[in-house]
Amino acid sequence: MRIVVDRDLCQGHGECQAEAPHVFTLPKHGTVEVLDEHPGDAERAAVHEAVRYCPTGAISVTDD
Template sequence: MHIDIDIDKDVCIGAGQCALAAPRVFTQDDDGYSMLVPGHEDGSGDPMVREAARACPVGAITVSETASG
């Protein structure tokens, strides 16, 4: 399975809960908005990715799985 992570930049308020929950995958840009850590755009097998999406107070993060191959 391949994990797709989408951050809706128009919804993100920069609360930083995703970066606290899964710091290997999420960080914040210079303006404080959520972004994926370069090289970890696929979630890097981090079990906290879904928790980070749930922690977002405005629901700006969507995590979905697709069949790879």
């Protein structure tokens, strides 16, 4: 799994960080930063929830 973020779409809502705090962070006054672009299986469910709840659809996951 690889996480892809469209920074043009990200508006900094922080839903991703709320769902998967070990994978995403949201700096003050910024857009999401991916802490682990290739998270392991333990984070898979949380990452998919982050994708699901992103209000702008800025996050996607691809299989490697």
